[in-house]
Amino acid sequence: KNQVEQSPQSLIILEGKNCTLQCNYTVSPFSNLRWYKQDTGRGPVSLTIMTFSENTKSNGRYTATLDADTKQSSLHITASQLSDSASYICVVSATTLVKTIFGAGTRLFVKA
Amino acid sequence: EAGVTQSPTHLIKTRGQQATLRCSPISGHTSVYWYQQALGLGLQFLLWYDEGEERNRGNFPPRFSGRQFPNYSSELNVNALELEDSALYLCASSHYNEQFFGPGTRLTVL
Numbered sequence: 054k055n056q057v058e059q060s061p062q063s064l065i066i067l068e069g070k071n072c073t074l075q076c077n078y079t080v081s082p083f084s085n086l087r088w089y090k091q092d093t094g095r096g097p098v099s100l101t102i103m104t105f106s107e108n109t110k111s112n113g114r115y116t117a118t119l120d121a122d123t124k125q126s127s128l129h130i131t132a133s134q135l136s137d138s139a140s141y142i143c144v145v146s147a148t149t150l151v152k153t154i155f156g157a158g159t160r161l162f163v164k165a
Numbered sequence: 166e167a168g169v170t171q172s173p174t175h176l177i178k179t180r181g182q183q184a185t186l187r188c189s190p191i192s193g194h195t196s197v198y199w200y201q202q203a204l205g206l207g208l209q210f211l212l213w214y215d216e217g218e219e220r221n222r223g224n225f226p227p228r229f230s231g232r233q234f235p236n237y238s239s240e241l242n243v244n245a246l247e248l249e250d251s252a253l254y255l256c257a258s259s260h261y262n263e264q265f266f267g268p269g270t271r272l273t274v275l
Contacts, residue, residue, distance in 0.1 A: 087264075094271065095268055096169075096268045097208075097266045099263060142208070153264075155200075155208045155210075157206070
């Protein structure tokens with residue numbers, strides 16, 4: 054069964070601290086993995102997209118890693134800011150976009 | 166480059182009514198996807214249109230329907246609205262393997 058599981062479900066950190074969000078998947082055959090940031094009540098915004106051959110990709114303070122062997126990905130946020138408070142969604146696609154599975158998301162709260 | 170646009174931003178209906186939501190994809194994108202996101206829950210795939218044809222639909226009843234126009238814009242229609250249809254409806258258009266999302270339409274059913 055194709056699944057995407059994210060952990061933790063929610064996370065509270067202090068401004069300026071780093072954090073790492075996890076995504077485990079069983080989607081097959083794997084095509085790509087994407088991380089999105091979704092502010093409350095808004096549409097998701099793409100942070101990174103990685104294919105099978107890529108194991109790390111950065112977008113400013115966001116760095117995503119991918120281990121295709123263990124089917125795990127992480128999103129590392131460096132020097133968190135209050136504006137990082139949002140849901141972070143891991144999305145894994147099979148070889149066609151017909152089979153695209155969304156994780157339930159990690160809700161991140163950054164406190165001053 | 167303009168992003169994906171959706172209208173209206175908010176929509177309030179009563180049970181039994183019909184709702185029509187609209188989406189304009191990014192110029193050059195031919196695929197449009199519709200998702201439902203109930204409060205506090207993840208995105209649930211609704212419909213996929215490509216080149217004017219419905220390519221796939223999620224596990225939703227037939228009262229959820231839509232269409233894609235020759236200019237690749239799309240409509241989502243929800244008939245016989247139920248209270249549990251209250252959600253954020255997101256549209257996305259795709260280019261190769263990446264989907265770009267619109268801001269969503271917040272549908273409230275009273």
